[in-house]
Amino acid sequence: MTQPDPDIREQILELADAQCAGIITEDELATLEGLLTAHPEYRREYLNYVFVHIGLAGTAQARVLQDPEAELPLSVKPAADNTSEPVERGYLVMLIPIVCSAICLGAVGIFLLMGDFKGLWEPEMVLQQRSKYYFDDSASPPEEIASVNQVARARWELLGNSPAVTDRFQPGTVKVTSGEVEFAFSGGADINVASPSLFGFERKDQGTLFSGSISTQRSDRKALFRLETPSIELIDQGTEYEVSVNEAAETFVHVLDGQVAVKPRGRLPRFYWNFDEPPQTALSDVLNQSPVQAGKNALRVQGLIGPGAIQFNNRPDASLRLGNGGGQEVGTGDYAVSTGITVEALVVSDWKAADSPQTQAPFDYDEIFRKEDGSYRILLSFQNDDKAGITQIPQVGDGPCLSFGLYLSGLGYSELDMPLDGKEGRPTLAEMRDGQPHHIVATYNGWTGEKAIYIDGIMRMSHRFPVGTMIISGGAAPAVIGNLISAQSATLVGREPFNGVIDEVAFYDYALNAGTIATHFSLFKAGKDYFDGQFLDILRQEKQEDYLLIHKGQKMKFSAETGKPVL
Structure with a gap:
């Protein structure tokens, strides 16, 4: 039996993607046919992938027409200049799924000509569409208390x-x-x-x-x-x-x-995932032993610290689903924080974003941590899109950035977007994806109003809100490392997968101070975890x-x- 080759599989899926997008060349099409002929073990996955694109193309029209953001032009024009634009956009939107479906149906012909139908209709995971600019704002506001x-x-x-x-x-x-x-x-x-x-x-x-x-x-x-x-x-x-x-x-x-x-x-995190469990042992949170569900493309690899870390390969099922901490309504569950928060991780990024602002969907977001409770989400991710100004405080413009999003009482949802431009002490995009591990920490301190992002032990960007401004968070949506999975989904398939390695993720209900963050980075550089190997002892003392x-x-x-x- 031929052993699966991940490089060939990726090449087939990339060519299939180009084919369904209508940009495949004749030489690439010949290569695709040759690969499928020589490697029949990938034919079923190829066909399922094509059918998914057909389904997505068929629903694209409805999604775009229902989304008011999709009707906005890319640049603001006087109202008089746009009187005929909705009609023109309507015809264009209707053509897109038709053309896409025709191309993808043609792709199915390649498979049918090969005549191998074994296991054709076995159930497979359905891939979700990559984000245009995904926010689930359906969560109900918290009750009066x-x-x-x-x-x-x-x-x-x-x-x-x-x-x-x-x-x-x-x-x-x-x-x-x-x-x-x-x-x-x-x-x-x-x-x-x-x-x-x-x-x-x-x-x-x-x-x-x-x-x-x-x-x-x-x-x-x-x-x-x-x-x-x-x-x-x-x-x-x-x-x-x-x-x-x-x-x-x-x-x-x-x-x-x-x-x-x-x-x-308490001074310990609420959750801590070091991924150091033996290979035969399921992943869990070190503090509470809460189980972690891993998607099939979230793979255990050698740790950046300790024996284990997780590698994500930018596929929709590259995810770690952490559960919702018992949350049901906004403001409930162990991920509900109010006076402060810290999300801390060691990251090796292989983000595929362009150096310039991206203006067309699908946008490639790489999520480090996200809990999508509607407007009350918690988000730490690499982003590059043309709608950054919608949520930025302070305004910094479009382009590749590291984004930290929270809902603050009285102010609403906003993101601290740190441009990866190398200016004012900020790292460049090249530095963040140089193949080396980086210590990334995002904090918000309600006692001071400061929201900040630290890279490698140094504060690189911050913003001050009024002292006493609290976070509103928590709810039924799952917390996820390395992807975005909405509350409505019961799968391990997400829409904003990470590409690279993540290790030593900690979630705190207060803001770590600058000195502690610098100490954690120094310990990491010395080959030690954030707690100098004393985590279980510190946990025992605090519980006692x-x-x-x-x-x-x-x-x-x-x-x-x-x-x-x-x-």
């Missing part, structure tokens, strides 16, 4: 592009500038916020004190309420207490009745760390750096 209960000569407003006074709140941040406001959380807690304060609504049972002071009243509430400050997490169950955060980000707790539990905020109970009448101050009590 709090409302105004009482007001004492107070003034307040929501942070965002259009500051507003309201008495009902979705996840977001309120700035109290005078007086005092009592907010009733739908989880049962009543929180009094005194001016001047910056307070965030995270979930129905969780809030964040960025600065200022809050207090609660004793109640019979049984449900837990979590309060986050810059360095601690406080849990109460109907307790009466006061908490304040000063300009130095130190936290002060005074228990008036009952008791509260306090613990330093108990909450500190603070009882009635006690006052305590907590360090901004460590979250430990300051005596």
Whole structure:
């Protein structure tokens, strides 16, 4: 039996792609026929590939006509100049699937002439179309989680592009500038916020004190309420207490009745994938042992650090599906973060993008990490398209870039697009795909408002949003390394596959600081993981760390750096 040759397979699929696109030459067509004659083991895959293109061509018209973005001209013109353009575009769009289908049906003839039908209709994975500019904006907005209960000569407003006074709140941040406001959380807690304060609504049972002071009243509430400050997490169950955060980000707790539990905020990632499992062992997250589903073109290779890494080959089923962390609605699940985030990875990129801005679909995006919960997505990817200005903050124009996208409360979804142009300390496209591993880190810090991208231990681009602006994320869509898979898909097939090697991926619910990122890069250069080989020991210590109970009448101050009590 002839052993499969991946180079021949790739050559056949590339020629088939050119054939269905209508750009194949006579010499290339002769080469394709010769390869299929000499290698019958690839005939079925060739035919399935052609049928997929026929199906995609048949649906292209409907997709384009339904997509308002597709009707926009490439350059903005006066309205008077465009009066006849929709009709002309309509005829052109109708012709595209017809021509494409004719070419692909001709391609089927090659296969039929060869007369080998064995296994022809065995089920095969259906490849999804490459992206034009794919955003799934179908996710429902988060529910209201709090409302105004009482007001004492107070003034307040929501942070965002259009500051507003309201008495009902979705996840977001309120700035109290005078007086005092009592907010009733739908989880049962009543929180009094005194001016001047910056307070965030995270979930129905969780809030964040960025600065200022809050207090609660004793109640019979049984449900837990979590309060986050810059360095601690406080849990109460109907307790009466006061908490304040000063300009130095130190936290002060005074228990008036009952008791509260306090613990330093965790410093480990929520998820960590090092891909170092033995070959016969399934991939999983190191912290939680959450299983990872690997597409057939996500292959285990020698690690950039440690024994294992994953190689992606730009095929639709080159993906690692990580699950949704238990999320169902926006704001739920272990991938739901609010006051900060870090996505960290070691990457060898073989991205095939052109050096100049790409203006025609399909665009070649290479996803490092993506969770596609509609507008509330989390995204870290290489991108090159002509619609970058739609989502960029700040505006930097089109061209190859490394993009970091988040939804920020009051501001909406936006991407920090770092041009790969070699200017102002940024790397070039050639440097990012030089065949060497690069340490890529994307962070957002709600406590400072800074969104940043680091390459090889150095911050290369950043942007400041208002302090206290929170992330809205989480939901039912799967988190994916190396591809984009929507919530509606139950397969391992995506539309924006990575090309290259990815290793040591970590996902944090807070922003790593510049010093820690530099340390991680130094450890990598020394042949060590981010945690200097001590990850399991650090994890064990953090799990064993108990909450500190603070009882009635006690006052305590907590360090901004460590979250430990300051005596």
